[in-house]
Amino acid sequence: MNLLIIDDDKDLLRLLELTFKKEYNVDLYDSAEKIVPEQLVKYNLIILDVMMDKMDGFEFLSRYRELIDAPIILLTAKSFEKDKIEGFALGADDYVTKPFSVSEIRARVAAHIRRENRDKHIRIIDYPISCDLLSKKIYFKQIEIDLTKSEYEICELLLKNRNHVFTKEKIYTTIYGYDAEGDSSTSITERIKKIREKFAGFHINPVKTIWGVGYQWEVKKV
Structure with a gap:
């Protein structure tokens, strides 16, 4: 299983890498601008920070969601209703509010991968x-x-x-x-x-x- 994590907080990236690397192949990016669109098809789940410089999570969803056949979990600073509505309208599947517990995000990721049954558009x-x-x-x-x-x-x-x-x-x-x-x-x-x-x-x-x-x-x- 391949996991993509995008967050401009490098300490958080390291924490998430340690959290998931025993169970998944984890790719880390500290900027959404560094993503190569051709590679997005290989991931089984994406964890995406909402608030990032240059290209934020919503712009990433707007630009690339149609290329991705996998669940996307948003990381948000607060559970603003606007964030939830906008993110879900652009194709997000779930969101986790920062700060979060390691056990919570592990459970969310495992649950989404376990029940993922959308048609795969190769x-x-x-x-x-x-x-x-x-x-x-x-x-x-x-x-x-x-x-x-x-x-x-x-x-x-x-x-x-x-x-x-x-x-x-x-x-x-x-x-x-x-x-x-x-x-x-x-x-x-x-x-x-x-x-x-x-x-x-x-x-x-x-x-x-x-x-x-x-x-x-x-x-x-x-």
Whole structure:
């Protein structure tokens, strides 16, 4: 089980590490800004401080909650009703008020992990783009990109193999099969064009042309 703890109080981080390291693989961060979004999918539970400099817990939830398939426990200085409402609206599952007892937070963590039964949306992330392999949808941050089935499949293929260059013929046969009828060059060129048009509204282009060879996944601002 993998546990992520984010708190700018380094003494508290050390205490929580000692509390959980015998039972879980624990990753510690003293700033939410240091988080690599692509790594968020690996955690079974996240403990998140509400009040932090630069990026606080609420901003973290607003930015990344859709990428996380795990319970999130907020650490709050006081049990303000506003904190509870805002945190839960953004996707928090529970909160613990500071100061807290070690036995209390251990019990909360164990209980959430024990009863966790949400559907796991396996994601590939190249932030700010993510691909939900369960629902077959592509997102820019939290906004779904309206792709056709073939456009989605092209994006998934390229994103899964982002270090690989695909020829138009290879993309065509992978998506449509070897027995498909049609012009692979024209068909794939048109679909790549449509994909780029749909991402252009977010000022990014996720598909790089490798001249004379084919296409590769690479997100660039435009």
